[in-house]
Amino acid sequence: MTTLLSRPAPVAVAKPDPAPPKRRSRRWIGTLATPVVVFVFSSLLTFGLGALSPSNPAAAVLGETATPADIAxxxxxxGLDRPLPVQYVDWLFSALRGDLGRSYFTTIPVADSIFAALPVDLALAGLAILLAVLIGGAAGIGAALRQGGRLDRTVTAVASALGTLPPFVLGIGLIIIFSVLLKALPAGGYVPLENGLGQWLRFAILPALALSLDIAASIARQLRTSLVGQLGENYVTGAVVRGLGTRRVLFGHALRNAIGPALTVLGIGVPMILGGAVVTEKIFNLPGLAQLALQASGQHDVPLIQGTLLVTVTVVLICNTLVNIAVLRLTPQGKR
Structure with missing residues (x-):
């Protein structure tokens, strides 16, 4: 750390120029408007996948003995005999009010089924994101401060290896190590958070680790590269010359300018975490949204499929928007 933050050179502090007001306004408008456009397009695509499916929901519900009159x-x-545009508008506005229809097979409201399974995914994704930030952030900062050293080479090698492994492979490996060999953690199942934080964590830590390690590796690589570049800038040298403490220079100046790429990786990683949950939930036997969607797909339960897809898209858009807002607020180009 001392080799990177203590080069004595009488250089004035030169922070990045603030972005022009018009450019800042366009960034904020784009950040807030893009999710709305993507949501509308995704809802149209989600509805179209169900509406244009070759399978007939009525025939599937009634069975092989149904007559054409019964199907009609x-x-x-x-409501499948109405024009598709009318069906879409009615479905979308009902969804915005929280009404996602009813399952064709169980007649249970889709929203009830989804929001019974959604807490599992939200808790698991939240823990996975937290682990990715902690592991990736610590590894990236440590590698940058020890540039060219043993820690830097180790982080780079491990991050490169983890980046090639999908979550289900990591999940199986974690089960073998911590459940089969060490017998320290359960290999599957789920306990709600209401039953106690410790008990919930015992069941959630392995699947969360399986989902987070790939994202943590990407964060470590991006943060290490960006932070090394920032530590070599004149404003860091000037801050050291002025007598600012190492911690203040690192966290108050260099890291703020270097964190943008890592946050972008985190935003991209949210869909990957939710997508990887499909296989991860199966491996760890978790009653989450992915398993609900797989069950609905097997039954051709169109309302349930559409509802799970729409809710998943909404969660991803909310997370990405929060990350984009964080980037604008934390980086000087967006904050000023």
């Missing part, structure tokens, strides 16, 4: 009557009850 059921299609009318489902």
């Amino acid at each position: 009557r059921m299609n009318h009850e489902f």
Whole structure:
């Protein structure tokens, strides 16, 4: 750390120029407007996948003995005999009010089924994101401060290896190590957070680790590269010359300018975490949204499929928007 932050050179502090007001306004408008556009497009695509499916929901519900009259009557009850634009608008506005329809097979409201499974995914994704930030952040900062040293080479090698392994491979490896060999953690199952933080963590830590390690590796690589560049800038040298403490220079100046790429990686990693949950939930036997979607796909339960897709897209958009806002607030180009 001393080799990177103590080069004595009488250089004035030169921080990045603030972005012009018009450019800042366009960034904020784009950050807030893009999720709305993506949501509308995603809802249209989600509805179209269900509406244009070759399978007939009414025939699937009634079975092979259904007559054409029975199928026509059921299609009318489902509202499938209306024009597609009318169906889409009605479905979208109902979804915005929290009404995602009812399952064709169980008649249970789709929203009830989704929000019974969603806490599992939110808790797991939240823990995975926290682990990715802590592990990746610590590794990236440590590697940058020991540039060219043993720690730097180790972090680079481990991050490169983890980046090639999908979550289900990591999950199986973690089960073998911590459940089979060490017998320290359960290999599957889930305990709600209401039953106690410690008990919940015992069941959630392995799947969360499996989902987080790939993202943590990407964060470590990006943060290490960006931070090394910032530590070599004149404003860091000037801050050291002025007598600012190492911790203040690192966290108050260099890290603020270097954190943008790592936050972008985190934003990209949210869909990867939710996508990897499909296989991870199966490996660890978790009753989450991914398993609900797989069950609905097997039954051709169109409302349930559409509802899970729409809720997943919404969660991803909210997380990405929060990350983009954090980038604008933390980096000088967006904050000023």
